Amino acid sequence: MTLRMPRLGDPAEYGITSREMAVLALLSEGLTAYAIGSRLRSTENSVVKHKENLYKKLRVHDRVTALNKARALGLICPEPRVEDDLVCGGPAESARRHGDGPAPPGR
Structure with missing residues (x-):
């Protein structure tokens, strides 16, 4: 089994913070705005605003289309x-790569 990490695009290209x-x-994990707010220590309203900004920047109107x-x-x-042998760190790993996730153990 070969482990490959896909190359992630640059969010700055799209103006995404x-x-x-x-x-x-966290949206890709299926979490609600309330649950995302709890994880990020933010308010539900702030998360909703971030979602709205994401939708504008990605030029979409809903969660499923934004994730796709x-x-x-x-x-x-x-x-x-x-059928794939693709292994990715998952959304939490993606958040860590972009500076918002918890540090890996031992660091």
Whole structure:
């Protein structure tokens, strides 16, 4: 089995902030705005505003389309398929890469 990490796109190309990337990563986990706010120690209203900004920057109108476009642009890891040997760190790893996740253990 070969482990490959997909190359993530540059959020700055689309004007996406590191906080918006953290929200995007957690959206891809299926979390609600309230749950995302709890994880990021932010208010639900702030998360909703970040989502609205993401939708504008990605030129989409809903969560599913935003996630699909973000995957297509390489901003977040693609959804794993059973037949693939693709291993990605997942949304939490994506958030860490963009500066908003917790530090890995031992660091």
